[in-house]
Amino acid sequence: MKEKKLLPWSIISTLKTQHWLRHTKLTALLIALMVVSVIVLGSGVSKLLSINIFGIQPAIAQRITPSDVWQKVYQQLPDFPRENKYINKETGKVAENNTLVSRLIRYHIYTKERSAIYRLDWKLTLADYLGANEIMYDNSYPGNDVLQQNPIEGDRAAIARLNRSQRDTLVQVLVNIFNPNTQNTSAPSPNTTTAPNPSTSTPQQSQPGGAQLLR
Numbered sequence: 489m490k491e492k493k494l495l496p497w498s499i500i501s502t503l504k505t506q507h508w509l510r511h512t513k514l515t516a517l518l519i520a521l522m523v524v525s526v527i528v529l530g531s532g533v534s535k536l537l538s539i540n541i542f543g544i545q546p547a548i549a550q551r552i553t554p555s556d557v558w559q560k561v562y563q564q565l566p567d568f569p570r571e572n573k574y575i576n577k578e579t580g581k582v583a584e585n586n587t588l589v590s591r592l593i594r595y596h597i598y599t600k601e602r603s604a605i606y607r608l609d610w611k612l613t614l615a616d617y618l619g620a621n622e623i624m625y626d627n628s629y630p631g632n633d634v635l636q637q638n639p640i641e642g643d644r645a646a647i648a649r650l651n652r653s654q655r656d657t658l659v660q661v662l663v664n665i666f667n668p669n670t671q672n673t674s675a676p677s678p679n680t681t682t683a684p685n686p687s688t689s690t691p692q693q694s695q696p697g698g699a700q701l702l703r
Contacts (some may be wrong), residue, residue, distance in 0.1 A: 554597055554604075558590035560665050565658065571645040574635040586631055588643050592617075594630040595661075605667035610659040617647040 504685060562568060571588035575581065595613065596602050602609040602624075615621035629640040647655070 522695055554593050555590070557593055557662070557665050558587055561589045561622070561658070561661055568654075568658065569649075570637060571642055571646050574631065574639055575582060577634055577636050583635060586639075588639075588646055591630040591639060591643060592647075595623050595624075599628055599630065606665060607659050607663055610662055611655075614647060616660070617644045619644075675692055 489544075526575060562570070569588050571580070571591075572584050572586055576586075577585040584674055592613065596610065597604060600613060600616070602613060604642075611619055616624050622642060624644070626638055626640055629638060629643075632638045632640070650658075653669075
């Protein structure tokens with residue numbers, strides 16, 4: 489019976505060390521891959537959230553911020569009510585940049601989290617101001633935290649004074665600013681009909697007794 493040869497302790501120790509190093513390197517590699525995956529996934533989610541909150545495409549979202557939109561609105565609608573005579577709590581001065589349109593946009597996007605590129609969503613917001621849709625709460629209304637007087641009642645009254653045409657114009661201007669692609673597209677009128685071609689139309693035949701019916 490042959491005796492098994494035992495490896496020297498130094499060789500056994502070396503083999504164990506090499507195995508431990510390989511295991512450690514593999515573990516470190518797996519951890520590094522997990523960290524990279526989490527970072528990439530997190531950045532992708534945050535970018536997606538920043539885009540979807542406005543419902544705007546990435547290229548448009550990089551060019552437009554809600555704080556700048558109200559100025560563009562007043563450039564196109566200079567006669568639109570500003571309602572910017574409220575006093576700032578901290579400075580005690582008139583907050584001229586705290587306008588009706590700026591508060592309406594903040595209410596629409598941040599308070600109600602509605603899309604900024606669809607007419608229907610803006611009409612729902614205007615319906616809130618008119619008391620025909622969802623309830624508006626004083627504490628969460630934009631401007632209540634920085635102005636001495638809550639502007640909610642004044643803003644609702646200003647929107648109520650607008651006629652339907654003025655409200656529709658406001659909605660279209662907001663949609664065009666947030667999504668410029670809609671400016672070049674127009675929906676066809678549902679009442680539009682194609683006129684028949686005289687050369688191909690079939691002449692109407694007179695019916696018996698037609699003259700008597702006309703009498």
